[in-house]
Ligand SMILES: Nc1ncnc2c1ncn2[C@@H]1O[C@H](COP(=O)(O)OP(=O)(O)O)[C@@H](O)[C@H]1O
């Protein structure tokens with residue numbers, strides 16, 4: 588941690604500070620449903636503004652293929668301004684004259700939010716021209732997006748090489764908290780990995796199984812592993828072209844002595860909506876028209892029993908589509924069981940990820956776990972021991 592420049596080292600008065608934050612927040616009907624990522628960046632924004640800089644927020648939202656209204660950061664402005672307690676000026680592009688003009692009109696201490704950096708292909712490609720275009724509107728760069736630090740993108744990595752670069756307060760706090768809780772985890776260690784981002788998280792399980800003693804798999808990730816075992820998962824979220832990778836991970840787990848827990852039963856429905864007709868089935872009995880939308884009661888019982896045998900839990904990704912009742916049941920039950928064991932002093936439990944934090948809040952346990960990180964994929968890569976590009980780029984030369 589001491590290897591970074593922090594806001595203590597930055598000369599901010601009268602400067603234009605490009606601040607990379609993670610505003611990839613859960614939304615429903617155009618409204619932010621969980622403000623944890625917004626709340627966590629407030630100290631950094633307030634400190635930079637109070638020290639007299641113009642705060643220029645850079646962030647991504649979703650995985651757009653180009654500009655589209657559904658992924659505009661404009662919809663996050665009301666929640667951000669409300670949390671901050673001051674107006675936020677939205678700029679409809681993240682590079683070019685629009686930004687320069689808005690900055691010329693802004694006063695020191697003002698906060699600007701620029702449009703989704705991923706509306707330009709150059710962000711994810713870390714294109715040097717795009718990095719320069721972003722840098723043209725800033726005097727210095729602050730990275731407070733630990734949860735996007737596993738991405739070597741222009742806004743998360745490239746900028747640190749062309750502008751004086753500093754870690755924001757949340758970036759510092761996340762790294763310190765994860766190191767304190769998990770640098771030397773008490774064993775056995777159990778990981779729960781679920782959720783929907785199967786293709787981007789599947790690969791890292793190959794290393795994770797070498798670090799943990801038990802891996803419980805849920806969500807769309809579990810469906811992919813079930814398919815790899817030749818089980819019909821009907822219309823479930825499943826990456827059928829990744830079944831070979833799932834099989835390799837099972838082999839690596841076996842070689843490393845890591846036990847893999849997959850659901851043995853599931854809640855299934857034919858429609859992806861709240862409270863549809865649904866039923867509990869054994870895995871292997873999912874009909875062709877049905878989707879697995881949550882782990883079933885026997886699977887949950889197995890995970891909860893396992894919690895009594897481990898000393899550390901790391902968790903990214905819900906067991907089911909928890910936004911749609913009753914498919915929050917497995918996630919909420921396991922979250923409450925973990926929180927009770929933390930309270931009893933028998934478990935260190937760290938959960939992270941944009942939707943996972945939202946799920947922990949939904950379960951009412953976010954304050955009862957040992958630590959809740961804003962990061963999901965970045966947290967898992969940190970667990971693997973992988974250098975995170977966004978963090979490495981901040982290290983002092
Ligand atoms: N079986 C499932 N089918 C469809 N979606 C699922 C299923 N299980 C979990 N999900 C979805 O996964 C999403 C969260 O996944 P992900 O983005 O990987 O987690 P995080 O943001 O915490 O890293 C949630 O929106 C949830 O609805």
Ligand SMILES: O=C(OP(=O)(O)O)[C@H](O)COP(=O)(O)O
Pocket residue numbers: 609611649650734735738784787939940941942961962963964965
């Ligand atoms: O939401 C995020 O990660 P997470 O789902 O792993 O918590 C980050 O904003 C990274 O987003 P990305 O996985 O589209 O690069």
